[in-house]
Amino acid sequence: MSQLKTAHSSSEDFPPVLALQNICKNFTGVRALNNVSLNLYPGQVTALVGENGAGKSTVVKILTGIHQPSSGEILLAGEQVQFATAHHAASAGVTAIHQETVLFDDLNVAENIYIGHAPRSRFGLIDTQAMRQQAKALLDDIGADISPTAMLRDLGIANKHMVAIARALSIDARVVIMDEPTAALSHKEINELYVLVEKLKSQGKAILFISHKFDEIFSIADRFTVFRDGGFIGEGKIKGVNESELVKMMVGRPVDQIFPTRQPDLGNEILQVSKYCHPTEFDDISFTLRRGEILGFYGLVGAGRSEVMQSLFGIKRPCSGTASVDGKRLEIRSPADAIAHGIVYVPEDRGKQGAITTLPIFQNVSLPSLQQTSRRGFIRLAQEFALTRKYTERLDLRAAALDQNVAELSGGNQQKVVIAKWLATQPKVIVLDEPTKGIDVGSKAAVHEFMAELASQGLAVIMVSSEIPEMLGMSDRVIVMREGRMVTELRGDSLTPETLVRHAAGIGEE
Ligand SMILES: Nc1ncnc2c1ncn2[C@@H]1O[C@H](COP(=O)(O)OP(=O)(O)OP(=O)(O)O)[C@@H](O)[C@H]1O
Ligand SMILES: [Mg+2]
8 A cells, every 4th residue: 555645646647747759779789778658747756667777777868968869759748858968958847866976076065966056146156155055955855964065075975865866956846867866875864765755746746766676666656667678668557566567577577586595504714803993983893704604784874884894805994903814814904905815895886986987898807807817917808708708697797798888888787797896806705785786686686696606605705785685585694783883693583674673773772
């Protein structure tokens, strides 16, 4: 049952405010969209669903004037329009929060929000004070506790995303597009985003919502549209479908979202972390990890999980405590040190820290494994390709060719390249930070299966995740962190959704 019915539930009788008809989009060698249509109605949330590479972000870019369609029509309130530039689309009232946020590290928060449409004084100069006040009001409105004068560079990924949302809202829009808006947000911020979506709906705005999370789609959307391989598959009211029907439309076959059954065969202790402390991020972290084990780290965003892992990988420096691999105490001063000792970290913010998007897929994947593929200094192309193929196939990568630049891949497929790259180094310990974020249902199962298989071959895995089903389905045991500390370790019967949430939030404790 939808609790989200509002006074605007009758607005489905209205014609769409924005419609795409028979849109095609070709990139060199790739037909990203083939005759698709899409209808967005006032006061309604339309979920656009499809696998990684289905064409969702391409549609967003066409609607916001970043790309031009190769053919087809865009109708705004029934009139044919062309969005020749991003500015055109914005002045027509179409605004978007993109999958890869386009913000400027060297500007402050208010400047990022108002760049291109800052309030001006009588003399035509940018009215800095008004801009900051308006930015503050917008941020307050979406529940983001961020100073308008903070430099963007100094914000974490979730806060950057809130700035992107504020920017989208600073334009008085008729159509608001959100391309995987919750992928970078914490539980608290996600709830605030949902409240915001309700508010936008009640103001009669049309919302296009892209997500790979079905619980979210079913609680927030009024309608759905499905794309597969750049083609239009269907549309309708969300009340008229269930999850497995929607998945089947997306993937073209039923997908059972069951986790691989594992008989963990635990080897010797490979990693030992003892009394890790950091002045601001975490305190007194001690744990061990065995070969073949999958150890989950659960907590709310901000609990310090990623920071612990970054210390293990030499990105952050703990002020005290030790880490040992195979009984040998390590000095990890840089990622190169960590890699040399067989520890790799696949970061959550894969966009920034992950791939070199101007290089082809095969070079990205083989880059840290060059010892394996080069002989007497010559890089053996065939081996680079073979290595890349082996890992990308297992992760269900969808690309036209392995020498395609990563920039040309869809968001989810870029993430698979980053995961493949680190797995290909054949580490002893791999830390996966939110491994399936932004990855579609079908590919998710592929990633999980590959993880399980590598563990069964002796790889020790640490998985940081905010997804409870993934935590329960994949981990042999789970360490829960809260406010920089380990609060409990759960396994077996004590590992349930309730215990995870209760410990992570500190509910029901003295
Ligand atoms: N600039 C480009 N040059 C070449 N091909 C591109 C370009 N941008 C996108 N594509 C291709 O278009 C197709 C659709 O990509 P798109 O980013 O729209 O997928 P998506 O549905 O948003 O996927 P995801 O869920 O992974 O974000 C993919 O095959 C992608 O490789
Ligand atoms: Mg996308």
